[in-house]
Amino acid sequence: MDRLKILKSRLPDWLGKLRAQAAVYAPVERAGVTCFARLAPGDEPQLDYGNTDTPLKEVLFPQTECLITWQRTPEGLQVQEVDTSEPTVIFGARPCDVTGLRFLDRAFRLGGIEDPYWVRRRDKTTVISLVCPHPVPGCFGPSAGVNETSPEGADVVLTDIGSAYVVEVKSEQGQAAVDLASDAFTSAAEEDLIAAREAGETLLAELAEQAIDLEEPEARAKAFLQSPAWEQVWNRCLSCGICAFLCPTCHCFDICDQSCRGGGERIRCYDTCSSKIYTKQAGGHNARPTAKERLTQRVMHKFSYGPERLGVLGCVGCGRCRRCPVDIDLQLELSRVEVKEPV
Amino acid sequence: MKNPYLPHVAVIQDIRDEGPGLKSFDLAFRDGSVWEEFRPQPGQFVELSVFGEGEAPFGVATGAHETGLLRLSIQQVGRLTKMLHSMAPGDEVGVRGPFGNGWPLEAAKGKNLILIGGGIGMPPVRSALVSAMAEKDQYESISLFYGARSPEHITYADEIEQWIASDDAKINVTVDVGDDTWPGHVGVITTLLEDEHASPANAVTMTCGPPIMIHFVIPTLTKLGFSDDQIIVSLEARMKCGIGKCGRCNLGAEYICLDGPVFSYDHLQTMGIRL
Numbered sequence: 051m052d053r054l055k056i057l058k059s060r061l062p063d064w065l066g067k068l069r070a071q072a073a074v075y076a077p078v079e080r081a082g083v084t085c086f087a088r089l090a091p092g093d094e095p096q097l098d099y100g101n102t103d104t105p106l107k108e109v110l111f112p113q114t115e116c117l118i119t120w121q122r123t124p125e126g127l128q129v130q131e132v133d134t135s136e137p138t139v140i141f142g143a144r145p146c147d148v149t150g151l152r153f154l155d156r157a158f159r160l161g162g163i164e165d166p167y168w169v170r171r172r173d174k175t176t177v178i179s180l181v182c183p184h185p186v187p188g189c190f191g192p193s194a195g196v197n198e199t200s201p202e203g204a205d206v207v208l209t210d211i212g213s214a215y216v217v218e219v220k221s222e223q224g225q226a227a228v229d230l231a232s233d234a235f236t237s238a239a240e241e242d243l244i245a246a247r248e249a250g251e252t253l254l255a256e257l258a259e260q261a262i263d264l265e266e267p268e269a270r271a272k273a274f275l276q277s278p279a280w281e282q283v284w285n286r287c288l289s290c291g292i293c294a295f296l297c298p299t300c301h302c303f304d305i306c307d308q309s310c311r312g313g314g315e316r317i318r319c320y321d322t323c324s325s326k327i328y329t330k331q332a333g334g335h336n337a338r339p340t341a342k343e344r345l346t347q348r349v350m351h352k353f354s355y356g357p358e359r360l361g362v363l364g365c366v367g368c369g370r371c372r373r374c375p376v377d378i379d380l381q382l383e384l385s386r387v388e389v390k391e392p393v
Numbered sequence: 394m395k396n397p398y399l400p401h402v403a404v405i406q407d408i409r410d411e412g413p414g415l416k417s418f419d420l421a422f423r424d425g426s427v428w429e430e431f432r433p434q435p436g437q438f439v440e441l442s443v444f445g446e447g448e449a450p451f452g453v454a455t456g457a458h459e460t461g462l463l464r465l466s467i468q469q470v471g472r473l474t475k476m477l478h479s480m481a482p483g484d485e486v487g488v489r490g491p492f493g494n495g496w497p498l499e500a501a502k503g504k505n506l507i508l509i510g511g512g513i514g515m516p517p518v519r520s521a522l523v524s525a526m527a528e529k530d531q532y533e534s535i536s537l538f539y540g541a542r543s544p545e546h547i548t549y550a551d552e553i554e555q556w557i558a559s560d561d562a563k564i565n566v567t568v569d570v571g572d573d574t575w576p577g578h579v580g581v582i583t584t585l586l587e588d589e590h591a592s593p594a595n596a597v598t599m600t601c602g603p604p605i606m607i608h609f610v611i612p613t614l615t616k617l618g619f620s621d622d623q624i625i626v627s628l629e630a631r632m633k634c635g636i637g638k639c640g641r642c643n644l645g646a647e648y649i650c651l652d653g654p655v656f657s658y659d660h661l662q663t664m665g666i667r668l
Contacts, residue, residue, distance in 0.1 A: 163651075302639060332470040355645055
């Protein structure tokens, strides 16, 4: 497929066409926080960003969402499902976050049982990824298997070459998104392709300096849980769950009811395996009573159980979990472990 | 797209006291045609909605041959169960499921089936017991080992009398603490298994009960000569979704709600799970 390019000055035209067809979510800064938000007419995305503070997953798996509603009527309870899915474009997502969708796609389709709320949204979503100009400090996408210049799961990939973006169309869905504003695109010239390739090479060279060793993730996770450093780590954990809420692949949730006026809503919201009450049962039994069991679950799910069950690593190297209030850096800890011969 | 989060509305038909803080609820789907596709297998569980309080998972007590009514026997321990215990016949609840794999009864045919239940783990054991007794000729023998906290805590007391009278299964009951009215065995379930000389010959055991009971039953069975693959246990967790998404019941690379709740002990051993 021919590579295209779009001048930055023509981007508003394309976004306008996309917005006429779909809800467009792009990075914006709000109250000092960069996140994906739905663009209203006239809104400009903020594309000169490092990475969003909150992960891309919240577009497709919101922090809270209503699953069903019920009403008490003279004929009895009426229960209805809620479907807020709509044609959606994700614009300008970083390759790590796009790769995170792959883990969630597999998790939400696990066992052949589809989570309709995820699947309906995901199937209506076109993902336009934007290659990072430079790495954010602390990110290590390639170490976690992320393709930083053409991520799996993207329909279109944009690479910044100064006054324009070189455009890689990766799917029919991506082609349809480009076709909406075909006059905004031109064929990329040889020099544009060279500029894009060089931008990618520069990025990968800079990322290589931030690389950490996550080879043999399962053996590494097990070795870490036997290492002296492990005691220091779990003893420090506050069980606050910030790492999970910021993680592009964490998908644990709680379901609870809210009643009002003869009816109500069933809501699901993010939950975390770090929480003390996450596995606590009404009778008092708790399968993971201390931070040690809970953080073990986190480490093993990311680096062993998840990869075994879903076929992909539960980490995409975005580095957001390094915002831990007590400076727990699991990936860095894991990278420092000496991995013995796999048993 | 079929929505596994959407509960079927069910109407409480009957409520029976089963002991202190324990009631059995017989539920019928408001839309009677739901039962045909629902048909819980012994050992499966459902997510029960008490609208306004939420959902919680409960093992089904209904046997495979008992059609039309879903029986759940529920201890009052938390908010949802408190609300449920205040409900009356005619009240409506929601039911999702059935979820999980259920007891491997087919594989147990031709063998001595040993069912072990403790406390509120008894409902799924009942589902296996009455299902097996309905096809008793297909088993070498059927026996139940049941441990309750005290005589008044014995669940399904009336039915147990009938089961004993029917002679379809060997019924052994023990209580942790006896009283003047109790003529039977006293002691925790492991003492009952030892005193009755539960035998591993051509046998398979299926156990459901609180974690602490399973923790002690497994070494007792091992001591009695049962191999790990003759020990089948049903596990529980605070499952919210029932379909392997919410994460609570993750056990190694598996999910209790999807791959269980019934596991063979040798499989759990290969996963490195200790009970």
